[in-house]
Amino acid sequence: MPGAATPEGALRIGLAHGRVQSFHEDADTRDIIPPDRAASAGLDYLALGDWHGALTVDPRTQYSGTPERDRFKHNGPGTCLVVTLDGGVPHVETVDTGRFDWQDVDLNFTPDADVNTALSGHVPQDAAKRRDLLLTVRTNGTLRLPEKGALIASGKSVADSFGLFRLLTDDLSTEVEAGDLDAIATGGALRSAADALRIEAENETASEDDRQIAARALDRLWNLSQEDV
């Protein structure tokens, strides 16, 4: 290619599918597209495909992404690039082409946080826009039982309006105070069950998994106890 002549006035445009970097030490470097391929081959533009997300290697070398994404690997909808070549640096414009908007967001909480406000920041007010929104909310940090319950309830209330809504609370710790358990029951068997789960959740001699399970069981009990029975 470097030795191939180009008629005067013609544009040299490369089109390739593959990687520009190797992820394996013993990989055959001849299978890799050199990142400086556009310059070494005298190309006006090298359009690459392989990545599902858009990626600029250099001004003349770009991955356009996929017109419709099918996973959470890259946030946002599918795109394509409109490239204008006039001999100078290519003019590149990104155009959304995908119908579905993939969003994977993190929410970090501290006790007494306003969970509804935090969640609503990622929930379009217009319910119609949620139909094509696939949202994964990964929560972490710590919330008190009522707040966590409110967060989960809030998530449940909007979940059905989304194309997909996932509220992940595995990494969200629960802080339990005595008054929180009163909301389950001030005494009796329900309170005994709640106390037992809290003790197990805070038992430092138990495994982390067992503590997590007990804590989540207590969350569940709290939520169920708040439902109208």
Place this chain on the structure above:
Amino acid sequence: MQIHSVRLDNVRRFTGPVEITNIGPGLNVLSAHNEHGKSTIFDALHAAFFLDRKSMRADVASLIPHSGGDPEVTISFSTAAGRWKLLKRWSRAASRKEVKLWKDDVLVGQEDQAEAMLADILKAPKAGGPAGLLWVRQGLVGLEEKGDEQNVRRDLLSSVTGEVEAMTGGRRMDAIRASVKDSLSRYLTSTGRPKKDGDLAQAQENLQELEERHAGLQSAVRDLGNDLGERRRLRRELEEIEDPKEKDRRAATLREAEAALADAERAAEILHGARETEARAKAQADGAKERLDRLTKAIAERNLAEEALQTAQKSAELAQDRLSAADTFFSEATSAQKAANEAAESARAVSKAATRAQLAATSQSRRTELQNKLSAAEAARAELEKAKADVALGPNQKAVERVRELSQAVEVARISAESSAPSITLSYTGDGRVRKGSEPLQEATRIALPDGAELDLDGIGRMVVQPGAGSLTDAVSKAETNLSAALDAAGYGNRASLDEAAKLRVAAEDRVRNATANLKAAAPDGIEALQTLIAAIPEHAESDVNLPTVAEAEEAEGAAVDALSDANVELERARTAKDLAHQETTRASAELSAAMERQTRATQNLEGISDPEADAASLEVEVTGLRAELTKATEDRVVLEADAPDASALKITRDRAKTAIENSRIRVEDIRVRLAELDTRIRASASDAVEEELADVEEKRGQAQASLLAVETEVAVLSKLLEALDAAREEARERYVEPVLSELRPLIDLLWPEAELQIDAETVMPTKLVRRGTEEDFDVLSGGTREQIALLVRLAFAQMLAKDGRSAPVILDDAIVYTDDERIETMFDTLNRQALDFQVIVFSCRQRAFRDLGGTQLTIEAAS
């Protein structure tokens, strides 16, 4: 807890303040007509204790009067901690919501703090169980409800304002458990296995499927990677092999190797000729040397053979001399042994004769001894026979004993007759006398007259003495007769002859014993045995008086035997010497023959050589010359060998160079074939996009793992929650339900002495009433019966709390409206009895019926 007073302001119909102030510790009754406000007070009490001031739920809103305003309730009550006053006001305006709490007339809390303190007062103990108040609401006895059967019956207990529910979890527990179970059922079967087509099973199957696909793709990608790696290696190798410089280098190497090999082959031929020359020189030198050695050796052998022959001849002569001496020695020893043997035989004969003579003398002495015993025995046997005959002549012992006994009887009879016969004893005073016959009888002597007597008394006359009847003389006569008869029977006329004969018989018996002893001494085994013994002793002829004693003969025999033994030893030694001399003679003879043969052979070896020594000297000169020629040839060969190239190594080098070229050619062909195969496979894999598919499957597998983990976690959470709920309910049942049941049974007995109430131990709900063997479902009982049972359940609950030191007021709002007049009396008694243990507040609209309930009568008064 005990409630002392309650004040209401702006609560429903009470738009102005009202109060009840005289609530006592035991039974309290507020009996008033409908719409008097009883239920309002009841609801106000409940709201003040349990509804937060901020709450505006329906039951709070219902307290607001139609005219509006903020409901306010003030309650005075006491607990073990002290006396309290609670003021609570609800309002839609936040600024007017209020709660205050005094303890012992001191304000101890307001607003949230007061709510928290109140909750703490009413809160159930940490160990579980109900709070401090029990409520029985108007008409909630299950009659009005239209819900499902369980809810209807549970409402009987719901009038305890959830205390029973708090104890067992109640409907909330049921609902939560049902919800958890329902959620679990989406994942698991009733036996805990993943439910078919359930989320868990699908997640597991999905992951398994992806794992299998992943494994297959990973294998394909690994194969592809291997193929790519191999292709890279092969291409590099092909380039290296086909490099022109490398090809030229391989050709030059081959040419150089072939030239060096030709030079080496020529040098090898020259060296071969030098080696043959050396070999020939060596053969000639060796042949001459061999001949010289043979000749020298034959001369030496001839000399040695002659010396050996002379030595052998001397040895043979010496051996012959030794053999003659040994023969002489053996002859002498043989004669001596023969003489000693004869002497020993003679001594043995003398010894035997002496022994026989000694035995004959011993036999004769024994015979004499035995014959003396035989004579004594025969004399003793003759005496024995005679004595036995004398014994036989005498009376037998029995007759002698009989006569002796009868003689004693006669004597006894005679003495008896004399002692019992008439007697006289005389004492004369004058001269006259008493005479029997003519003889005067002596005085001073007892004179027996057994047969009577005729006595003449001088100067007086005659006196006849009569013996009297049964005289003893008859007995004497009889005894004497018996004695005579016995003597006659024995053959003797009187006792004396019998005694004499008996004496002779005794003497004869002594003789028998003596003779028997003598016979036994002389012949213990009898005369015949003694005679046999004598006959067995052999008769011996007269012995030779000239024989020596046995001891002397045995000593002489021993000496002769010792001499014979010495002679035998000497003879053996002579025989051995003779054998050795024979062997030595034989060996010397053989050695002599061998020496003669050797000397003959040595002489034959030099046959035909007139002067062996001269020949040997000439041959030695020839050997020296040939060895000098060999040394020269060897030196020439060594020089050539040192200069010769290694043709074998050069041939190997040449072959290796040829092989390298050939192998390169073959390898190139193989690589090209293999590359074609690899290209085909790689193109096929690339078209299948296995790497992309693997990446895709890996991502999906990660998602499936996350999904399965989420489902498994969800199952674990639900299972853990269900487990905690079940454990807590079971614990509550064991801790509270059983005690409540035990309190309930005596209360049931008060109303239905012969009835038994069956209660679901898990739900604490009555299920059946058994009366006179008839079971009646609770739901088909009359309203009165059902409300009575419901009330008793609550009272049992209160009784249990009271016994536990947590006395709780029981507040009844028209709780027994359906009970007939007869049974209501029993209920009144029961309430009065229970009110001894805890506070009971009864609200009722049945004024007439409750007039007889007793207790403190409460009134609602307008408050200032």
